[in-house]
Amino acid sequence: MKGKILIAAALGIQILAAYPAAAAPAAPAAAQVYVNGVLATLGKAPILVGQRTYVAAEDASRLLQGEWKVSAGNGVLKLSDELSFTFRLSDGKVAVNGKWVENGQVAKVQNGQVYLPLRWIVEQAGGKITWNAQKKAVEVSAAQHEGALVLLTEDKLTKDERVYVESVRKEQGIYQRGNLYVIARGESPNPGYGLQVTHTQWSWEQLLVYVKKTKPEPGRMYTQAIAYPYIVAKADLPPYTTVVFLDADTKKPLFAQ
Structure with missing residues (x-):
């Protein structure tokens, strides 16, 4: 049976300290994140870069029930056997399923922590993301897959x-x-x-x-x-x-x- 992309609200804390902070400019803290109506407890506060919400790579992997690994200067977020993202941290290039793309959104590195573009990844995974002005929060609607x-x-x-x-x-x-x-x-x-x-x-x-x-x-x-x-x-x-x-x-x- 093919791999599924599953989203859950339970998140943990894992610190990554491997790359210099110069790769991303300072940004104000972003709003809270809700997944399918449930407030996500993030290990690191999100950041805003150019009005886009970025979350720590470890938090993104738990939001999307995937795996995050860093090796040889590349960060890989694997969501299923059919979908993975490779973020080259040295120059900001992005690959989807092993193929480098021109319109992908790059990772940001701040204070030794890798942050990933939440909206872009969620939409690539078949979900939706919206801004709730009343809650002042980012809301993630997961694509409901069979057997989730x-x-x-x-x-x-x-x-x-x-x-x-x-x-x-x-x-x-x-x-x-x-x-x-x-x-x-x-x-x-x-x-x-x-x-x-x-x-x-x-x-x-x-x-x-x-x-x-x-x-x-x-x-x-x-x-x-x-x-x-x-x-x-x-x-x-x-x-x-x-x-x-x-x-x-x-x-x-x-x-x-």
Whole structure:
């Protein structure tokens, strides 16, 4: 089955410090970013360059459920087996699926961090991006692909779904009710522990979902209170297709002993 471009709202923090800041001019901070109506928690604040919103490469990869890698002066954002972008950081050239293009929007490097053009990438991936003047926010509308995994916040659930989530969220495990999935980490000593979907991948008749068990940030103080991290998602899958949740670090089944 062909790779799909999946968009989720859960984002993580990853610092990239490999290239000089001179490649991009200073810019004011951009507005907040919403994905399918859900506020995205970005690791780095977006920047505005020529009235265009740029987000950190790591954040862009999580917004689009892709992979970001830097090698030999090139940054590669792979969204699926069918779509990838190569940003040559030395001279600003851009390639789509390995072919250099004239009208692509280049990456920017500021304070050692690579930023990518949000609108251009989203539109290339089949989505739409608009400006919400009332919220003063950038809104990303994801292209809904067959079998997409969509992460949900509580306000997107029905009353019955909220009751179900509450009944299972404190015990470690993966729970399914129809097309609703609850991934629960179980009891944790403080809110610094969590779960994060890093990317997804299609393999034959399976949707592979990679989940990272995050840990508290070094040096940050957390409320010493018991927490129960969990993720809620929906997946409308084609017939005879299953979802498999894997540990993003070990690539083994999530919560495997």
